[in-house]
Amino acid sequence: MVKVAVAGASGYTGVELLRLLVGHPQVEICAVTSRQHEGVQVNKVFPSLNGFCDLVCEPLDVAAIAKKADLVFTALPHQSAMAVVPGFLAAGCRVVDLSADYRLNDQAVYEHWYQPHTSPELFSEAIYGLPERYRESIKTARLVANPGCYPTSVILALAPLLEQQLVDARSLIIDSKSGASGAGRGLKEGSLFCEVNDGFKAYGVGNHRHTPEIEQELSQVAGFEVCINFTPHLLPVNRGILSTCYATLLKGQSAAELLAFYQQRYADEPFVRVLPEGELPNIAYVRGTNFCDIGLVVDARTGRVIVVSVIDNLVKGAAGQALHNMNLMYGFNETHGLGIVPTFP
Numbered sequence: 492m493v494k495v496a497v498a499g500a501s502g503y504t505g506v507e508l509l510r511l512l513v514g515h516p517q518v519e520i521c522a523v524t525s526r527q528h529e530g531v532q533v534n535k536v537f538p539s540l541n542g543f544c545d546l547v548c549e550p551l552d553v554a555a556i557a558k559k560a561d562l563v564f565t566a567l568p569h570q571s572a573m574a575v576v577p578g579f580l581a582a583g584c585r586v587v588d589l590s591a592d593y594r595l596n597d598q599a600v601y602e603h604w605y606q607p608h609t610s611p612e613l614f615s616e617a618i619y620g621l622p623e624r625y626r627e628s629i630k631t632a633r634l635v636a637n638p639g640c641y642p643t644s645v646i647l648a649l650a651p652l653l654e655q656q657l658v659d660a661r662s663l664i665i666d667s668k669s670g671a672s673g674a675g676r677g678l679k680e681g682s683l684f685c686e687v688n689d690g691f692k693a694y695g696v697g698n699h700r701h702t703p704e705i706e707q708e709l710s711q712v713a714g715f716e717v718c719i720n721f722t723p724h725l726l727p728v729n730r731g732i733l734s735t736c737y738a739t740l741l742k743g744q745s746a747a748e749l750l751a752f753y754q755q756r757y758a759d760e761p762f763v764r765v766l767p768e769g770e771l772p773n774i775a776y777v778r779g780t781n782f783c784d785i786g787l788v789v790d791a792r793t794g795r796v797i798v799v800s801v802i803d804n805l806v807k808g809a810a811g812q813a814l815h816n817m818n819l820m821y822g823f824n825e826t827h828g829l830g831i832v833p834t835f836p
C-alpha cells in the first residue's frame with residue numbers, strides 16, 4: 492500500500508483525484524488539505540464522496556503531511572505549489588505536481604510566462620509526466636510535473652506526425668476548446684454561469700501560458716525548435732477539451748497511411764484510442780475517464796492534415812494522468828484506479 496496525500500483537496504482536480512484514488516486497490520489516502528475548509532470532512536465539502544472518503548481537511552503543513560505520506564499530489568495553483576514541493580522532497584516524499592511550476596525546463600521561459608521561480612534547481616530533476624513519452628523516466632522520478640490539460644491533448648495529437656517527420660513543423664495551428672472546470676473552483680467573474688453558459692469565446696489568443704509548454708514538448712519530439720499558433724476557447728460545458736490541430740503534409744500521405752502510423756505509435760498505450768478512418772472524436776465519449784481519443788482527416792485541396800483529439804480535462808488532463816504517473820512510480824498495473832467506462836449520455 493502506498494500512502495498518499497492530496498494537497499488542494501477542495502479544488503476540482505483535488506476532488507477528482509479523490510474520486511479515482513478511493514477505487515485504487517493499492518492506495519491509502521492519509522491526508523487531504525484545504526485552508527478554507529480546515530477541520531471539515533472532505534465529504535462535507537463534496538457530498539459526492541459520501542461513503543468513500545471522510546478525512547478531515549487539514550492545513551498545508553509540509554512536515555505534518557510528510558510524516559504520514561509516501562507520495563503527495565500537489566493539486567495547487569502554480570506559485571503555491573513551488574512553495575511546498577521542495578519541502579516535501581526534502582522530507583523524503585515523492586511528488587506529483589499538477590501545477591505548471593515544474594513543467595518547463597528553462598527558468599527564463601518560466602519567468603517570462605509566469606512569475607519568478609523559487610526552486611529552479613528542481614527543473615532538471617522534474618520529469619514531464621506524459622506517460623506516452625516519458626514512461627521509463629517517470630518510473631524512478633522523485634518529482635513528476637503533471638502536464639497541462641491543453642498540452643496533453645495537443646502533444647498526443649501531433650507527436651506521431653512530428654516523430655515521423657510527416658509535416659512541416661512551422662505550419663502548426665492549434666485550436667482548443669475547454670470546459671469551464673479547466674479554470675478551477677475558485678470564485679472568478681469569468682466562471683459565473685451567465686458568463687459561460689450560452690456563449691463561446693476565444694481567450695489568451697497569441698499569449699496563453701500553455702504555448703511554451705506545448706512548444707517545449709513538440710520541439711523535443713521534432714528535434715528542433717517548433718513555434719505554434721495556439722488559440723484556446725471556453726466551452727459552455729463542465730468538462731472536456733477538444734483540440735483541432737492543422738499541419739501541412741510534407742509527402743502527401745493519405746488519411747489511411749497516417750492513421751496506420753497513429754495505430755502503431757499508440758498500440759501499447761492503454762489510454763489512447765485512435766479512431767478508424769471516417770470517425771472523429773467527441774468529448775462526450777471520454778467523460779470521466781483517462782482516455783484520449785484521436786481522429787484525423789486529410790484535406791487534399793490544402794495539403795493539410797487536421798487532427799482532432801479529445802480528453803476530459805480533469806482526468807487525462809489532470810487527476811487521471813497524475814494517478815497513471817503514480818502507478819508507474821510504484822510499479823503498479825498502469826490501469827489500476829482508471830479502468831472506467833465513460834459516462835454517456
Ligand SMILES: NC(=O)C1=CN([C@@H]2O[C@H](COP(=O)(O)OP(=O)(O)OC[C@H]3O[C@@H](n4cnc5c(N)ncnc54)[C@H](OP(=O)(O)O)[C@@H]3O)[C@@H](O)[C@H]2O)C=CC1
Binds near residue numbers: 498638673675
Ligand atoms: N482544472 C483543470 O482542468 C486542471 C488544472 N490543473 C492545475 O492543477 C492545479 C489545481 O487546479 P484546480 O483543482 O482546477 O484548482 P482549484 O482552484 O479548483 O483548487 C485549488 C486548490 O488549492 C488550494 N489552494 C489554493 N491556493 C492555495 C495556497 N496558496 N496554499 C495552499 N492551498 C491553496 C485550494 O483550497 P483552499 O483555498 O481551501 O486552500 C484548492 O483546494 C492548478 O495548478 C491547475 O492549474 C492542471 C490541469 C487541468
Ligand SMILES: CC(=O)N[C@@H](CCC(=O)OP(=O)(O)O)C(=O)O
Binds near residue numbers: 695
Ligand atoms: C478553461 C480554463 O480557464 N483553462 C485554464 C487552463 C487549465 C489549467 O489548469 O492549466 P494548468 O494545468 O497549466 O494550470 C486556463 O486557460 O488557464
